[in-house]
Amino acid sequence: MLHFQRWKIILVLGIVIAGILFSLPNLFPAATMARMPSWLPHKQVNLGLDLQGGAHLLYQLDQKEMVQDWLNNIRGDVRETLRKDRIGYSDLAQDLAKRSVSVTIREPADMDKAYAALKKLAVPVGGDVFAGFSGYDLDVAKAGDTAITLTVTDPGMAHRMTSAIQASIETIRRRVDAFGTTEPSIQREGANRVLVQVPGIQDVERLKTLIGETGKLEFKMVDPAVDAAQAAATKQVPVGDELVYGTEVPPVPYVLKDQVLVSGQNLVDAQPGFDSRTGEPVVTFRFDAAGAKRFGKVTQENVGLPFAIVLDNKVVSAPVIREPILGGTGQISGNFTVQRANDLAVLLRSGALPAKLTVIEERTVGASLGADSIASGKKAAIMGLALVMIFMLAGYGLFGMFANIALIFNIALIFAVLSLLGATLTLPGIAGIVLTIGIAVDANVLINERIREEIRSGKSPYAAVDAGYSRALITIIDSNVTTLIAVLVLFWLGSGPVRGFAVTLTIGILASMFTAVTVTRLMVSYWLRWTRPQLIPI
Amino acid sequence: MFRGIHFIPPDTKIDFVGLRAITWIVSALLTVVPLVLVATVGLNMGIDFQGGTLIEIKTKESPANLADIRSRINALGLGEVQIQEFGAPDAVLIRIASQPTEQEQQASIAKVKGALGDEVEYRRVEIVGPTISGELIASGTIAVVVALLGILIYVWFRFEWQFAVAAIASLIHDVTGTIGLYSLFQLEFNVSSIAAILTIIGYSLNDKVVIFDRIRENLRKYKRMPLVQLLDVSINETLARAVLTHVTTFLAMLPFLFFGGETIFGFALAMCWGIVIGAYSSIFVASPLQLILGVKRDAFSAAPATSAKQKGPAAARA
Numbered sequence: 001m002l003h004f005q006r007w008k009i010i011l012v013l014g015i016v017i018a019g020i021l022f023s024l025p026n027l028f029p030a031a032t033m034a035r036m037p038s039w040l041p042h043k044q045v046n047l048g049l050d051l052q053g054g055a056h057l058l059y060q061l062d063q064k065e066m067v068q069d070w071l072n073n074i075r076g077d078v079r080e081t082l083r084k085d086r087i088g089y090s091d092l093a094q095d096l097a098k099r100s101v102s103v104t105i106r107e108p109a110d111m112d113k114a115y116a117a118l119k120k121l122a123v124p125v126g127g128d129v130f131a132g133f134s135g136y137d138l139d140v141a142k143a144g145d146t147a148i149t150l151t152v153t154d155p156g157m158a159h160r161m162t163s164a165i166q167a168s169i170e171t172i173r174r175r176v177d178a179f180g181t182t183e184p185s186i187q188r189e190g191a192n193r194v195l196v197q198v199p200g201i202q203d204v205e206r207l208k209t210l211i212g213e214t215g216k217l218e219f220k221m222v223d224p225a226v227d228a229a230q231a232a233a234t235k236q237v238p239v240g241d242e243l244v245y246g247t248e249v250p251p252v253p254y255v256l257k258d259q260v261l262v263s264g265q266n267l268v269d270a271q272p273g274f275d276s277r278t279g280e281p282v283v284t285f286r287f288d289a290a291g292a293k294r295f296g297k298v299t300q301e302n303v304g305l306p307f308a309i310v311l312d313n314k315v316v317s318a319p320v321i322r323e324p325i326l327g328g329t330g331q332i333s334g335n336f337t338v339q340r341a342n343d344l345a346v347l348l349r350s351g352a353l354p355a356k357l358t359v360i361e362e363r364t365v366g367a368s369l370g371a372d373s374i375a376s377g378k379k380a381a382i383m384g385l386a387l388v389m390i391f392m393l394a395g396y397g398l399f400g401m402f403a404n405i406a407l408i409f410n411i412a413l414i415f416a417v418l419s420l421l422g423a424t425l426t427l428p429g430i431a432g433i434v435l436t437i438g439i440a441v442d443a444n445v446l447i448n449e450r451i452r453e454e455i456r457s458g459k460s461p462y463a464a465v466d467a468g469y470s471r472a473l474i475t476i477i478d479s480n481v482t483t484l485i486a487v488l489v490l491f492w493l494g495s496g497p498v499r500g501f502a503v504t505l506t507i508g509i510l511a512s513m514f515t516a517v518t519v520t521r522l523m524v525s526y527w528l529r530w531t532r533p534q535l536i537p538i
Numbered sequence: 539m540f541r542g543i544h545f546i547p548p549d550t551k552i553d554f555v556g557l558r559a560i561t562w563i564v565s566a567l568l569t570v571v572p573l574v575l576v577a578t579v580g581l582n583m584g585i586d587f588q589g590g591t592l593i594e595i596k597t598k599e600s601p602a603n604l605a606d607i608r609s610r611i612n613a614l615g616l617g618e619v620q621i622q623e624f625g626a627p628d629a630v631l632i633r634i635a636s637q638p639t640e641q642e643q644q645a646s647i648a649k650v651k652g653a654l655g656d657e658v659e660y661r662r663v664e665i666v667g668p669t670i671s672g673e674l675i676a677s678g679t680i681a682v683v684v685a686l687l688g689i690l691i692y693v694w695f696r697f698e699w700q701f702a703v704a705a706i707a708s709l710i711h712d713v714t715g716t717i718g719l720y721s722l723f724q725l726e727f728n729v730s731s732i733a734a735i736l737t738i739i740g741y742s743l744n745d746k747v748v749i750f751d752r753i754r755e756n757l758r759k760y761k762r763m764p765l766v767q768l769l770d771v772s773i774n775e776t777l778a779r780a781v782l783t784h785v786t787t788f789l790a791m792l793p794f795l796f797f798g799g800e801t802i803f804g805f806a807l808a809m810c811w812g813i814v815i816g817a818y819s820s821i822f823v824a825s826p827l828q829l830i831l832g833v834k835r836d837a838f839s840a841a842p843a844t845s846a847k848q849k850g851p852a853a854a855r856a
Contacts, residue, residue, distance in 0.1 A: 050801075058670065060640075060669065204663070205648065205651070208644070358640045358641065358644075358667075359640065359643075359644055359665065359667070360640055360667040360669045360670050361665065361666050361667060361670045362644075362647075362663065362664065362665040362666075363662075363663070363664045363665075364660075364662065364663040364664070365661070365662050366659065366660055366661045366662065368596075368659065368661060369594070369661035369662055369801075372799060373799055373801065373802075376797055376798055376799035377798060377799070377802075379793070379797045380793040380794040380796075380797040380798040381793075381794075383793035383797065384789065384790040384791065384792065384793045384794065385790070387789040387790065387792065387793065388786050388789050388790050391785065391786060391789055392786070393542075394542065394543050395542045395543055395545060395782065396542040397539065397540040397541055397542040398539065398540070399542070400542060427798075427799070427801060427802055428730060428733065428802065428805065431791075431794055431798070431802060431805065431806065431809075434790050434791060434793075434794055435737065435741075435787065435790065435791065435809070437790045438786045438787030438788070438789065438790035438791065439741070439787060441786045442744065442783040442786060442787065445779055445782045445783050445786060446748070446779050446783065448542075449778050449779040449782070450779075452544075452548065452778075453548075453775075456548060475747065475748055475751060478696065478747045478751075479743070479744035479745070479747050479748065480744075481692065482689055482692060482693075482740050482743040482744060482747065483737075483740035483741050483743075483744065484740070485685060485688040485689055485692060485740060486685045486688075486689070486736045486737060486739045486740025486741075487736070487737065487740060489681050489684050489685040489688065489736060490681065490685075490732075490733055490736045490737070492681070493677050493678065493680075493681040493729075493732065493733075493736075494729065494733060497730070498729050498730055498732075498733045501730075501733055501737075502733075505737070537539035537540060537541045537542075538541055538542060
């Protein structure tokens with residue numbers, strides 16, 4: 001086992017040198033690396049949120065609200081369809097738990113016609129390109145002789161959820177980008193969740209506010225015929241009107257006509273600015289062509305009347321239309337602070353979220369704690385390394401020295417692989433490296449103890465070393481496999497910092513099989529050849 | 539030339555298995571006492587598993603005025619609140635019990651920030667809602683069970699069932715012993731505790747495999763030696779590597795315990811303890827269990843094809 005073929009030597013040296021080269025950038029500050037020639041490796045290890053500070057926010061899409069909205073739409077569609085076909089109906093109702101809408105057809109003779117018409121409301125949902133057609137989003141069925149139910153199907157639900165999550169991710173990205181932080185990560189987690197990770201963010205509360213707002217903007221007319229205070233007291237409004245409160249504290253009630261004049265979907269731009277007369281912070285916006293046309297028409301017809309700008313079902317302001325607004329631009333004022341005007345502009349530009357997002361997990365680390373963690377992790381790791389090296393030197397002399405050199409290579413390889421993979425180093429990840437330091441030299445302990453045993457049984461130096469390596473190898477593999485089983489389970493289990501531990505430990509153990517076994521074997525074999533010792537100093 | 543210190547002399551002959559009358563009791567205590575502790579004192583469940591809010595702050599004045607902070611937070615009426623110093627006189631850890639809904643959970647943090655004002659630095663904020671904490675309990679439990687099963691299957695595949703059973707029994711001993719440590723010192727039990735336990739499971743098995751290997755090899759080599767004596771010979775022959783491998787790992791982890799910082803202290807302590815208890819169980823639990831489980835010698839002499847077919851007896855392993 002001690003003889004190496006030339007290509008193997010080159011390969012081993014190549015890996016070691018590459019490991020050192022690719023780990024080196026981590027020794028320098030990023031600014032220094034930027035000045036280095038471009039042919040040198042530049043990639044550094046990403047620091048986890050626990051080390052560089054930042055926010056980890058896990059959002060869950062409100063499925064109930066989504067289904068509710070959908071059922072509302074279906075009900076609207078049913079009403080419209082039956083009206084268009086002049087079919088009499090009654091008892092149009094929705095059931096959230098069953099995810100269904102049911103309607104009773106007045107004339108049994110109309111049943112088939114109604115069924116055929118409503119059947120058209122179901123839209124096929126293509127699974128993926130390969131699975132092809134996977135069913136309809138609605139299941140339209142006759143219930144008895146006079147009723148028809150439309151039930152949301154599982155594929156329909158899944159399809160809706162997927163597109164809602166994707167739309168949410170896009171919207172969140174536009175909102176987070178407004179903070180200008182480096183490399184935020186926004187990704188889907190499971191069926192109905194979005195994980196937002198923003199390194200280095202200071203004002204987490206503001207970030208949460210900005211992401212958490214649905215951002216649904218609507219322009220509606222105020223109903224001037226109804227006294228809002230009285231309506232709020234009795235909770236009763238005329239048909240076609242709705243009671244909406246303002247953003248003030250305490251909230252002011254408004255009675256609005258529930259028809260949406262123009263919505264945020266027609267916005268093409270929104271920017272923070274200042275009112276030219278009062279100097280108050282405002283948000284100026286611009287509609288697209290269709291929006292501008294509609295807004296122009298409405299304002300032309302309603303000069304002198306108040307309308308309301310409604311954001312997420314709260315009235316931001318209710319100005320009186322002084323003159324027709326035909327240019328498609330306008331401004332929203334509402335006693336904003338400069339920051340609120342800024343955020344509102346971001347919110348409007350980014351578009352509305354398809355449903356409400358709720359934070360179900362938050363982990364935020366301040367930059368100073370991150371820096372402290374790096375410092376203490378580094379200190380502990382260096383001391384651990386020193387203790388292990390001293391112990392190996394004391395326990396095995398020259399062979400301990402070989403193990404120590406290999407250990408340095410091992411650490412270099414871990415950093416090289418982490419840098420190349422773009423993996424993330426966390427505080428538990430540093431603990432994983434430290435644990436690797438201990439486990440890596442375990443292999444050398446096993447080898448060296450076996451060599452001692454072989455020498456005691458009377459073998460020549462060369463034969464003892466050879467036997468020591470070959471017989472220890474299976475044990476080393478065996479024991480590392482058991483550790484890897486546990487660590488892989490951990491990788492599956494953990495997220496964030498804990499996963500970082502699993503990552504460094506896995507890379508470390510795999511690298512240690514190379515450094516602690518192959519690299520030391522190469523060193524020992526050269527040493528044997530050069531010195532031809534009569535006795536092995538072990 | 540310096541040959542290195544032989545920390546464990548090669549001619550060590552300790553009657554480990556002979557001590558079993560005592561060590562069985564110790565092992566049983568190490569397994570049962572933690573269970574009693576958990577049942578009576580309980581575990582200090584972190585927010586990962588219980589849900590809730592955790593806030594680490596640094597105050598301007600040192601030491602922090604804990605009484606003042608406590609009265610301000612208690613005034614918010616957020617339910618059970620724990621306030622403690624955290625590693626340094628000006629560092630304070632605030633833990634707030636889980637709120638009924640995710641929204642209230644979110645609101646609680648804003649309230650705390652309002653009550654404490656801008657004079658304090660928020661070093662860490664963790665909010666775990668009821669949804670996530672339930673999932674973390676489930677996945678943590680599954681993870682430990684899956685890891686144990688995976689190892690059971692692996693050892694069964696590599697050795698005979700007696701070894702696999704002995705390995706799992708001693709791993710359970712290590713796990714309960716570690717959980718006992720968490721209960722005894724009321725360390726926060728969270729996801730990183732599960733990480734520590736899983737790592738201990740994986741690592742602790744290493745030298746059990748080394749000793750099992752030697753037992754198997756000696757069963758073939760000394761066909762007439764009584765099992766008690768054979769186990770002792772096997773343990774003594776592998777003692778140096780079993781102990782020293784643990785020493786290196788222990789030395790590597792030890793500084794983390796003292797200098798790694800408060801956030802990772804519990805993890806480091808569990809790891810250090812796990813390394814010690816793992817070394818103990820290899821010698822005093824996994825090996826003597828063979829006496830009870832009754833390793834069949836015939837399995838090795840008559841049918842060497844079972845699992846040791848790769849190499850002959852001459853190619854004994856380390």
